Amino acid sequence: MRVALFVACYDDAWFPDTGKAVTMLLERLGHEVVHPPGQTCCGQFHWTTGYRREAADLARAFTRVFAGADAVVAPSASCAAAVRGGYPAIARTVRDPALASAAGALAVYELTEFLVDVLDVTDVGAYYPHRVAYHPTCQSARALGVAGRPERLLRAVRGLELVDLPAAGECCGFGGAFAMKNADVSVAMVADKIRHIRDTGADVVCAVDNSCLAHIGGALSRLRGGVRVAHLAEILAGTGPA
Amino acid sequence: MTAPGAGPPDALASAIAPGEAAAAASRATRFADAARPALADTRLRRTLGAAVAAERDRAAAAAAEPADWEELREAGRALRDAALLDLDTHLESLERAVTGAGGTVHWAADAAEARRIVVGLVRATGARDVLQAPSATVREAGLPGALARAGVTVRPAGLGDLIVGLGEEAPSHLSSPALHRDRAQVRELFLRGLPGAPADLSDDPADLAGAARAHLRDRFTGARVAVTGAAFLAADTGTAVLTESGGEGRMCLTLPGTLITVAGIDKVVPSWTDLEVLLQLLPRASSGDRMTPYVSAWTGVHPGDGPREFHLVLLDNGRTRALADEVGRAALRCIRCSACLNVCPVYERTGGGPYGPVLPGPVGAMLTPQLRGVESAANASLPFASTLCGACADVCPVKIDIPAILVHLRGTVVESRRARPVPTPELVLMRGLAWTMGDARRYRLAVRRGTRWARLLSRGGRIRRLPGLLGKWTDARDVPAPPARSFRDWQGRR
Numbered sequence: 158m159r160v161a162l163f164v165a166c167y168d169d170a171w172f173p174d175t176g177k178a179v180t181m182l183l184e185r186l187g188h189e190v191v192h193p194p195g196q197t198c199c200g201q202f203h204w205t206t207g208y209r210r211e212a213a214d215l216a217r218a219f220t221r222v223f224a225g226a227d228a229v230v231a232p233s234a235s236c237a238a239a240v241r242g243g244y245p246a247i248a249r250t251v252r253d254p255a256l257a258s259a260a261g262a263l264a265v266y267e268l269t270e271f272l273v274d275v276l277d278v279t280d281v282g283a284y285y286p287h288r289v290a291y292h293p294t295c296q297s298a299r300a301l302g303v304a305g306r307p308e309r310l311l312r313a314v315r316g317l318e319l320v321d322l323p324a325a326g327e328c329c330g331f332g333g334a335f336a337m338k339n340a341d342v343s344v345a346m347v348a349d350k351i352r353h354i355r356d357t358g359a360d361v362v363c364a365v366d367n368s369c370l371a372h373i374g375g376a377l378s379r380l381r382g383g384v385r386v387a388h389l390a391e392i393l394a395g396t397g398p399a
Numbered sequence: 400m401t402a403p404g405a406g407p408p409d410a411l412a413s414a415i416a417p418g419e420a421a422a423a424a425s426r427a428t429r430f431a432d433a434a435r436p437a438l439a440d441t442r443l444r445r446t447l448g449a450a451v452a453a454e455r456d457r458a459a460a461a462a463a464e465p466a467d468w469e470e471l472r473e474a475g476r477a478l479r480d481a482a483l484l485d486l487d488t489h490l491e492s493l494e495r496a497v498t499g500a501g502g503t504v505h506w507a508a509d510a511a512e513a514r515r516i517v518v519g520l521v522r523a524t525g526a527r528d529v530l531q532a533p534s535a536t537v538r539e540a541g542l543p544g545a546l547a548r549a550g551v552t553v554r555p556a557g558l559g560d561l562i563v564g565l566g567e568e569a570p571s572h573l574s575s576p577a578l579h580r581d582r583a584q585v586r587e588l589f590l591r592g593l594p595g596a597p598a599d600l601s602d603d604p605a606d607l608a609g610a611a612r613a614h615l616r617d618r619f620t621g622a623r624v625a626v627t628g629a630a631f632l633a634a635d636t637g638t639a640v641l642t643e644s645g646g647e648g649r650m651c652l653t654l655p656g657t658l659i660t661v662a663g664i665d666k667v668v669p670s671w672t673d674l675e676v677l678l679q680l681l682p683r684a685s686s687g688d689r690m691t692p693y694v695s696a697w698t699g700v701h702p703g704d705g706p707r708e709f710h711l712v713l714l715d716n717g718r719t720r721a722l723a724d725e726v727g728r729a730a731l732r733c734i735r736c737s738a739c740l741n742v743c744p745v746y747e748r749t750g751g752g753p754y755g756p757v758l759p760g761p762v763g764a765m766l767t768p769q770l771r772g773v774e775s776a777a778n779a780s781l782p783f784a785s786t787l788c789g790a791c792a793d794v795c796p797v798k799i800d801i802p803a804i805l806v807h808l809r810g811t812v813v814e815s816r817r818a819r820p821v822p823t824p825e826l827v828l829m830r831g832l833a834w835t836m837g838d839a840r841r842y843r844l845a846v847r848r849g850t851r852w853a854r855l856l857s858r859g860g861r862i863r864r865l866p867g868l869l870g871k872w873t874d875a876r877d878v879p880a881p882p883a884r885s886f887r888d889w890q891g892r893r
Contacts, residue, residue, distance in 0.1 A: 164886045166836065170846045171879065173886035180890070192890045198836040203829060205787060207809030211833035218837060246803065250810065299789035328744045332786025337871040339431045339784060341438050344875040345748045346786075375876030378861055 158276075159189045161226035163265075165233040165367070166198040172367045178394035179232045179268060182281060185394075195222045199231075201239035204247055206334045213251040216244050220259035228275060229265045232390045234297030234365045237267040242300055267297060268390055269306040269365060279309045284397035286316030290359035291389075292350070292373065294366040295328050307365055307389055314392060320357040324349070331372035347376045354384055363389045429780035433753035446581045447571070447750050454575075454741040457687025458794070464689075465679070474676045476798040479732040482668045483722060489634040489667045490713065496637025500699020502709040507540070509716050514545035516712055517626065517659055521551055524657050526624045532641070532648040533557035534628025535573060535735060536661050539757045539770075540714060542626065554618045556625070556647035558611050565592040571751035573737035573759060574644075574685050579750045582607065615647070625651035625706075629662040630681065630735065632711075633671040638698040639711065640674060642681055642691040649695045658697075658706035664713050665731040677734060680796035684738040717770030726807040730765045732797045737762075739791035739801060745784055754781065761791040765804045773812045782808035828868070843887065850881045 160183055164176040180190045200215030219240065223229050231237045244260035247253075272278055291311060297303045311319050330336065330346025337343075350373060354362050362377075364370050367388055374386035437443055462468050482489060494504045505520075507513035517540075521529055529546060531537060531553050543553040555561050559576030563569065565588040570576030577585070582602040589596045589610055596610045627648055629639040639660050641648045652658050668677065682688040700709050722728050740746045740760030751759030755777065757767045764781045773779040787802040795801065816823055822830075835845045856862050857880030865873045872878065 166842070166846075169886045170850055171881045173882055173884065173889055176886035177889060192887065195839045197839055197842040200833075200836075203833055205806055205809070206829065207782075207806070207811075207813035208826075208829045208833065209810045209813070211829060214833060214837055246806070250807075295786065295788035295790075299793065326790075328786045328788035328790070330744070330786060332788070335783065335786045336876075337868060338780075339434070339745070340871040340874060341431065342434055342745055342748055342784075343786075345438050345444070346744050347876070371878070372876065375872070375878055378877035378879070379863075379875060 159191060159227050160271075161223055161229045162190050162192045163196060163199070163223065163229055163231040163233075163236065164192065165231065165236045167371070168233060168367050171371070172388065175232050175367055175388040175390050178388065178390040179230065182390060182394040183230070185396075186276065186278065186281065188276075193222050193226070199236045199239050200247070201236055201243060202333055204239065204243055209247065209250050212243075213247050213253060213256065216240075216247050216260065217253075217256055220244070220256065220263060223263055223265075224259065227264070228271065229263055230268055230271045231265065232268045232365065232388060233367065234267045234294055234301050234303065235368060237265050237270075238296045238300035240265045267301055267303060267365060269297075269303050269310055270301070272310060272393075273306045280313035281310065281393050283314045283393045283395050284316050285314050285392045285395040286397070287360045288318045288320055288358060289392065290320050290322045290354055290357045290362045291325070292322060292329065292354075292362055292364045292369065293325055294364050294369045297365045298326060303365070310389070310393060311363075314395075316397070317392070320359050322357055322359075322362075323353040325353075329369050329373050331369045333368070336372055343372075344376070347372055351376055351380065351382060355382065359384060361385045361387050361392075363387045363392055365389050427777060429776055430753050430784040431780065433777075434749040434784075437749045437752060442581070443579055443750065444748060446584075447579045448747055450575070450578045451741050451747045454578075454686065454737075458684055458738055458741060459687075461683035461687040461689065462794070464683070468683075471676060471679055472796055472798050475680045475734070475796055476732065478668065478673050478676060479734070479797050480729075482673070483665065483728065483731055485669075486664065486667065486722065489669050490664060492669075493632055493634040493637055493667055493713075496635065497699060497709075497711050498637075500637050501701075502637065502699040502711055505710060505712045507712055507714045507716070510540045510714070513540040513661060513712055513714050513716070514542060517542055517661065518545055518549045518551075520657070520659055520710055521546060521624055522549065524624050526551070526657075528552035528554055528622070528624075529659075530554050530556050530618060530622040530625040530651050530655060531560070532625065532627040532651040533560050533570075533576060533643070534626075534661065535758055536628045536663050536714060537626055538570070539663075539716065540661060541756075542661065553626075554622070556615065556618065556651055557643075558608070558615070558645055558647070561593075561611060561615070562588060565589070569752050569756065571759065572740060573735055573751075573762075619647075619650045619654050622651075622655045624657045624659065625655040626659045626661065627651050629660050629666055631674060631677060632662055632667045633674065634667050634669050636671045636698055638671060638696050640678075641693075641695045642678070642685075643693045643695075644686060644688070644691055646693045649693050652695060652697055653705055656706055657708045657710070659710045659712065661712045661714060663718055664715055665718050665733075681734050681736050684794065684796035685736040717772075721766070721769040724769065727765070727769050727804055727811075729799050730762070730769060730801075730804055732799050733762050733766065734797055735762070736796055738794040738796060742790040742794050743785075744788065744790070745786065754784070761785060761801045761805075765799075765801055765808060768808050768812070773808070773815055779812045779815075782806075782812060824868075846885050850883065850885065853878070853881050854883065 200212040204212035248257035330343040562577035572578040754763035862878040
């Protein structure tokens with residue numbers, strides 16, 4: 158299958174290993190991965206911060222770049238949710254039916270949805286000998302409803318010990334601009350998230366959104382928490398002794 | 400802060416009760432600033448966290464019990480929508496039915512009019528004090544303050560309101576106003592301010608309830624006028640309905656001779672039979688009860704039974720304006736169950752104070768800016784007091800998509816500021832960002848430059864301090880140094 162990869166703007170600049178991991182993983186599974194030139198940002202940040210016009214411009218650009226792709230895969234649940242659920246709302250708000258139909262024609266998947274639902278794989282042949290906690294980010298769990306897919310993929314990884322994260326479903330406090338507009342509340346939330354992560358004794362905490370992981374990881378780093386953060390794709394791309 | 404026409408804010412501030420003063424003061428500031436004292440109070444955080452978690456668990460268990468919970472939610476959504484769609488018709492039938500049953504209906508366009516009406520009604524009875532059942536609408540209208548200014552003593556009938564009144568603070572929760580106070584604090588407040596509290600009062604809940612009961616009993620038996628809210632108003636029968644766990648509302652509508660019920664026009668449902676659905680949804684979503692211990696329903700007046708006079712004050716106060724907004728109007732479906740408060744991670748850490756006097760939690764964040772407009776910085780900050788995590792929408796018994804409404808209102812806030820002669824720094828930043836992102840070449844150049852700067856700012860692979868607005872992030876969180884090559888650089892060279 159020919160997969161059009163969307164690498165979120167912050168992933169592109171800050172976490173390029175995630176995009177590399179997805180590329181190598183999908184190629185290992187026998188698929189062709191293309192990275193359509195011209196892609197920049199899905200517009201989610203502008204939309205959720207109230208900048209409708211700017212978000213609409215970015216959404217139109219996104220639909221142009223990815224028009225005609227068999228499948229668009231994003232290793233970012235919040236971006237996938239922005240395209241799938243957000244674009245119709247943006248189109249309604251700025252009264253742009255062309256944008257609505259262009260968005261409706263896109264088949265956009267978050268990575269774990271694509272692996273489990275479209276490719277029908279749960280064992281991707283990965284090896285990752287670590288104790289791992291999975292944080293279900295709000296956009297993946299609630300907006301997209303990826304449910305147990307990430308955990309199913311993680312359980313099939315050799316060497317990986319998946320631990321239960323207490324209060325896993327509670328938001329880490331990132332929330333885009335919220336992390337800065339309401340910095341104190343945001344920090345109070347991530348402090349609790351970190352306490353729960355430490356309680357598990359995990360070496361690594363993973364998720365399908367680098368944005369939330371940047372928040373959790375940033376606080377862990379400040380506290381020298383001794384726990385690393387990793388995008389799920391980087392775990393699934395890991396190989397080693399079979 | 401107040402509805403248009405409510406008079407100068409300082410005249411009002413001097414007239415309102417201590418609890419409202421605290422709430423009003425907090426509304427002068429943005430949510431982030433108003434939240435700071437609560438966040439710094441570790442005892443409050445612990446009490447609030449434990450209480451909210453307990454409410455949340457009870458409600459989740461109660462929602463898991465009926466096999467048809469999802470169908471009930473859908474039915475609740477549909478009938479609330481139907482009620483709002485033809486609100487004018489239902490209000491007219493309500494007025495006819497209430498009047499036919501011997502009650503009097505008053506229409507209040509805003510909070511000031513509601514205050515004038517209620518103060519006039521109380522004055523006409525000659526009573527020097529009124530009993531007030533817990534009601535968010537009564538607080539929203541600023542009634543306790545207006546009555547106090549008119550020389551009428553307002554006596555809270557509910558235990559929670561009694562506690563927050565003694566502490567001179569705002570209620571922190573819709574159904575449990577004193578949720579944020581622990582037993583030891585309640586004991587201290589009682590010893591300091593509750594007339595007749597025994598000197599050897601312990602912090603045992605039964606003891607505390609006993610002291611409160613002894614005090615409240617005197618209030619109930621002596622009261623001539625009571626003011627209450629209503630959970631629902633059935634248009635076809637003209638019946639007002641109140642759900643509660645303490646029974647103080649029932650006391651208010653059985654003992655005094657004059658009963659004044661203040662309710663938002665959004666509380667109307669077309670028919671008495673609609674309550675079949677709503678009275679299943681509300682208690683389970685609210686406190687996790689299959690049914691609240693008290694459900695009271697009253698229709699007009701009945702000779703020899705209950706109040707001799709019944710007045711229903713129907714409050715608009717921005718509701719018609721909210722109804723005109725095709726996205727935002729769904730907020731008016733709210734049945735005030737407080738399920739969204741109990742799952743909101745933001746509310747759990749701040750309590751109700753920073754949301755202001757209308758409604759706390761996610762429902763307040765979406766309803767207050769609609770009722771009061773987004774002109775003030777405080778009200779404009781409310782739609783942003785959420786991470787959009789969606790936990791509230793998951794539990795809402797009438798399926799309000801709260802995050803979608805908050806995003807819509809954020810757009811309203813931004814649009815309202817676009818017309819300013821001097822653009823806000825945020826608008827300049829967001830426009831610049833969109834311009835950069837709008838073109839792949841500009842974007843690529845910006846990433847290269849930004850990466851270079853970020854790497855210069857980093858020490859040992861992490862950035863500990865960022866300038867300007869971004870400093871809010873690095874006050875408590877590191878930023879990893881970005882790698883020298885972006886993904887697209889890597890991809891381009893493969």
